[in-house]
Amino acid sequence: MMKAVQRFGGAMYVPVMLFSFAGIVVGLTILLQNPQLMGNLADPDGLLYKFSYIIQEGGWTVFRxxxxxxxxxxxxxxxxxxxxxxxxxxxxxxxxxxxxxxxxxxxxxxxxxxxxxxxxxxxxxxxxxxxxxxxxxxxxxxxxxxxxxxxxxxxxxxxxxxxxxxxxxxxxxxxxxxxxxxxxxxxxxxxxxxxxxxxxxxxxxxxxxxGVFGVGLYTFLERALIPTGLHHFVYTPFIYGPAIVNGGINTYWIEHLNQYASSALSLKELFPQGGFALHGNSKIFGVLGIALAIYATAKREKKKVVAGLLIPATLTAVVAGITEPIEFTFLFISPLLFIVHALLAGIMAATMYAFGIVGNMGGGMIEMATQNWIPLFHNHWMTYVKQWMIGLSFTAIYFFTFRYLIVKLNVATPGREKENGTDAKLYTKKDYKAQKQHGSNKDAAPADAYSNQALLVLEALGGADNISDVSNCATRLRVSVIDETKVQTDADFRASGAHGVVRKGTAIQVIIGLSVPQVRERVERFITKANAQ
Structure with a gap:
């Protein structure tokens, strides 16, 4: 049953991947049509306005x-x-x-x-x-x-x-x-x-x-259920479906962006439902605090290596809203830290909502800037000042909480591994030995890095004969195996370049990242070839 539910959750994410780019396009064109920002350039009879209108209509495709x-x-x-x-x-x-x-x-x-x-x-x-x-x-x-x-x-x-x-x-x-x-x-x-x-x-x-309790509970569940893949069932009806507003928060917010931009009323009065789209704040302010805590608690001789790992992963979370490289790093090491993260995310969203902060804030800074801060700053700048004040306060709360728990519980976050353990890492790669491991047939040799990773992941899953079903969501390869005892260790998965693995009996989730569609395609190709031999 869990495998079916997880597979369905991943399926729902296929069209959702299109919304981020479309939202940025529509948000930017709305900016170009805003006379408070563009002055005479936003004249409806002007060339810039007409051109932005054409681009905007294309951006509306996925929402309509x-x-x-x-x-x-x-x-x-x-x-x-x-x-x-x-x-x-x-x-x-x-x-x-x-x-x-x-x-x-x-x-x-x-x-x-x-x-x-x-x-x-x-x-x-x-x-x-x-x-x-x-x-x-x-x-x-x-x-x-x-x-x-x-x-x-x-x-x-x-x-x-x-x-x-x-x-x-x-x-x-x-x-x-x-x-x-x-x-x-x-x-x-x-x-x-x-x-x-x-x-x-x-x-x-x-x-x-x-009110505040509902927003906090919603945000907590959205974060806490990520390891199971069931978080799609929490946020999809709110953000893309009719649970809270017709058409979903994502579409409704963008459709009314110009109206909100020109109104002097508070955003909470204009769109109270926007409290259920604040979960992106944990991706900006929360992940930053977590990364700083991991760095601060790393051994002195490993800090430089840890910084090299954390900086790109943190930027990915803050800018693009992709948090899994960091979240799954400490999830597998200490699930307690992940629960603390979900609780703090819920409390932060509830606090922001209590101070009148609402909007479409489910992604990273690019999405927040184009759909919230820039178009609405003229009349609602104080809302965003409060957002940053609360957000940075929670960055500090995250930092001190995680730092205390990491030290108190002696959690082996990157840079704190035992001397005879693995090196500091979010994920590792080792020399690919696909030809040696899969025979001398040159036709079977991987042609690119995706194929290399797919072969190593396939090995870690117990081989092609152990796979009964393969699918994926935004960042995870979702696999049903026949015999879970043949699945190798987490270290073997990380050695393939994966960020980690979630195990639920025969339902396995391999955290690949945004290249998961390419890896999945090659995994399926290798399985098909193995079955044909």
């Missing part, structure tokens, strides 16, 4: 088409074979589902408490998907449909039909089955979803009214 992206993205991670065809099948079936819903509501909308004559958006509960006026099920609907299609694809795509029905094999057969599954599903959704929409509206009120 989120359900479609999730419908296509899920099969990339979950389909066991022919992922490209599964993506096509999922898209076609998702559109079919929405055509069914639209037709049902056109005929009997009043019976389902939906007015199809109302404008899309607002409280109507309606939206438009690829030109189809339909019920707004957001990404929940697309994920549901896509998962059903992937299940049918995995089970029936390779099914051999009689020769005279051969034209209906493969994708056509999957679409045939899915078509008739979508019809009853459309009726069920049109009956249930208006009720769900009402419940979501009530939930929004409860969460917003929960």
């Amino acid at each position: 088409q989120m359900p479609i992206l999730f419908a296509i993205g899920i099969p990339i991670a979950l389909a066991k074979t022919a992922q490209a065809r599964a993506c096509m099948e999922s898209l076609v079936v998702y559109l079919t589902f929405n055509y069914f819903v639209s037709a049902i509501l056109t005929l009997w909308g009043n019976k389902f408490r939906v007015d199809m004559n109302a404008d899309i958006g607002g409280v109507s509960g309606l939206t438009e998907i690829a030109g189809i006026k339909t019920l707004d099920t957001s990404i929940i609907g697309s994920i549901l449909v896509s998962c059903i299609v992937v299940y049918i694809h995995n089970r029936y795509f390779d099914k051999k039909l009689p020769d005279f029905l051969g034209i209906f094999q493969g994708s056509t057969y999957v679409f045939f089955i899915s078509f008739f599954v979508m019809l009853p599903l459309a009726f069920i959704v049109t009956f249930i979803w208006p009720i769900v929409q009402g419940g979501i509206a009530s939930l929004q009120g409860i969460l917003v009214s929960s």
